[in-house]
Amino acid sequence: MTEPRVITEIDGHVAHVRLNRPDKLNAVDFGVLDGLRETAARLAKDRSVRAVLLTGNGTSFCAGLDFPSVNRTPAKVLRGFVPNPLRGTNMFQQSLWAWRRLPVPVIAVTHGHVFGAGIQLALAADFRFTTPDAKWSLLEAKWGLVPDMSGTIPLVEQVPLDLAKRLTMTGEIFSGEQAAAWGLASGVADDPSVPAGELVEQLLARSPDAVSGSKRLLNEAARRSVRAQFSLERRLQMHMLRSANAKETRRAAAAKEDPQFGPRALR
Numbered sequence: 001m002t003e004p005r006v007i008t009e010i011d012g013h014v015a016h017v018r019l020n021r022p023d024k025l026n027a028v029d030f031g032v033l034d035g036l037r038e039t040a041a042r043l044a045k046d047r048s049v050r051a052v053l054l055t056g057n058g059t060s061f062c063a064g065l066d067f068p069s070v071n072r073t074p075a076k077v078l079r080g081f082v083p084n085p086l087r088g089t090n091m092f093q094q095s096l097w098a099w100r101r102l103p104v105p106v107i108a109v110t111h112g113h114v115f116g117a118g119i120q121l122a123l124a125a126d127f128r129f130t131t132p133d134a135k136w137s138l139l140e141a142k143w144g145l146v147p148d149m150s151g152t153i154p155l156v157e158q159v160p161l162d163l164a165k166r167l168t169m170t171g172e173i174f175s176g177e178q179a180a181a182w183g184l185a186s187g188v189a190d191d192p193s194v195p196a197g198e199l200v201e202q203l204l205a206r207s208p209d210a211v212s213g214s215k216r217l218l219n220e221a222a223r224r225s226v227r228a229q230f231s232l233e234r235r236l237q238m239h240m241l242r243s244a245n246a247k248e249t250r251r252a253a254a255a256k257e258d259p260q261f262g263p264r265a266l267r
Helices: 030-045 074-080 091-101 117-124 139-143 152-158 161-170 176-182 193-204 208-221 226-242 244-255
Strands: 006-011 014-019 051-056 106-110 113-115 127-130 135-137
Touching (some): 030 091, 106 193, 152 161
Parallel strands (some): 014 051, 113 135
């Protein structure tokens, strides 16, 4: 029996999601795409999940698209390019963009190869921690292609436009240490799961509704008009003021106790 391409384990309020093609450096085939898309959709419905750690089994986070595998079914590739009229994403884009849209923080923990689809998946996360010797690249340029799995939006949010163009046009390979220096990675460590875990603990100490609302508010700020953004601020704040988790935050602060939060209310 074939093992699942994407493995999920829930530990308390944290979902541990692992790409599971270690023999192929977690290169992305249709099974990985389906697994990512289905896992994100399932986690979005689970109101008890408050953070996601996204990693890869074996020696690499993700070495990019598995061209030989994907190209064996050209008809499926063509169908995959057709966008969903409601979402505006096609199959390839949605498999990664779904993590950006997930209503809880996603933390990518990377090592080894972070190439092509792998770097775009890491960019779909809210935070990225990496080993200093990891190899990062928008490798599509090597094959005469452009990044087309939703990664261009978070890329230009993370780095200056000239650097984004340089990395996209050249496909140069750079280290995890350099990724952190450029602002692509949130932090660098020999064991990046350590700072990732510390961040998770900080996030779990806050209201899951406030964390979720903050993610949505900041993700959408760059593409909304000032008027629309202020409107979203007001709507989310009104929700927070009425939410049970905000009330629990205030109660616990007054009592000098750790808050006991309920399930996330925001979707």
